[in-house]
Amino acid sequence: MTIGATLEFHGAAGEVTGSCTLVRTDKARILIDFGMFQGSPEDEARNAVAPPIDFASLDAVVVTHAHIDHCGRLAMLPSLGFKGRIYATTATHELLGRVLRSSARLQRGRVYERASGTSPWSRALFAGEEPGPAPKFPPAQRLFDIPDVRDTMDAIEGVPLDREVKIAPLVSLVFRNAGHTPGAAGAELTVGAGAARRRLYFTGDLGPHRAGAVSLLAAPHHPVDADVVVVESTNGERPRKVHADTDETLAAIVADAARRKLKVLAPVFALGRAQLLVHRLARLHARGLMHGLNVYVDSPMAVHGIESLYRHPEYLAPDIAAAVRAGEAPLWFPELHYVLSKRESMAIDRMVHGGIILAGSGFMDAGPMLRHLEESIDRPDCLLLLGGYQPEDGFASRIERGAERAQFSSGKVIPIRATTARVEGLSGHAYQEDLIEWFRRFKAKPSRVVLNHGTEPARAALAAKLRDELALECALPARGEPLAV
């Protein structure tokens, strides 16, 4: 049975960035997410090419969360002719202004850097590998500027979780908690009227759900029925990792860092891992296990993510939400410091001995983390605190595999004397078992499951499992291919 709608995936079809899905019904056209392609400079160049969508005729745009691969191109909408409303959760709405403004500033900087050959980069070298010339970066293009961000923000309507809002003729929307990051939500669309009403559920990115495990964020919402589900598959081929010992691993690292006065560099993504790590460190503090170690959150965006959770406890696990509502501050401890400017960031670089710096980027290939690495990677008292996925041939993976020197854009080639440690169990994405469990809870089986936001092997592996174990009909659409559902 079909529900009389057509879906077109203009990004995140067989890949993990550039989320952009067009929903067409007889009466309405809606875009779900308008994210950036990320990764290589070639991926970035794809952002300047608008997808073949008549933006002027769209009724509405729905944003699932404030990660750049889901929201990063929203501020292109005014120049593409879009005149309608943009819907996001109230928490995401609050975060989007900062995300889009900083993206506009970053683009401006990048255009200058690429034109003047000053783009920051780094390279970890194994024994026998020689330092080489700077990589060739293609020219960067600006996608939007601050006035576009202002126009975009004016078009956004913040909607609380679980509240129904009409967004187009015969289409209503309810945001459901995704358990992924502060503000992240699945979009539940109800299309049609009377007996012809049908439901489409877009998960956006879906958080893990481990019953009984320590968790900062609330478990994702489990819909009981939906005719069509569009599900992310980032971790579609990865088995769930059980890390009951996350706190104990972290406690041992912290104790060692305090005793040996280590400078700990923890690469984090500003929305997600930063808050999860601060939560775990706050738990250690409550147990008297921080040994006075200072922790610096070197990312204004990560700080906003923390503050967002105080304003929106509905995204928090029930026990933590109750503490916030009672006026407590479960994400605070006296040694936690917010670093809000580049000047402060440079200052902590010089002064931290026996402390933890949380900074971006999470893949150690950009942002203040690059500067911290250049400052300290040759010190044996520097510890890189890693966790979760790192790109196979990325900086962090190469260091873990024994790279001996690091080359930076300043021209310096520095011996790597820093050591590494890993702490797991802090992923913001559901693993394969989580996703299967999520579908198992449907009371009525969806007539169609569509997999996006995962590499080809990841979504193929998840589709095979969903077919075998739950007899679900799965589609894996190619980019731009219309899919009648």
Ligand SMILES: [Zn+2]
């Ligand atoms: Zn995300």
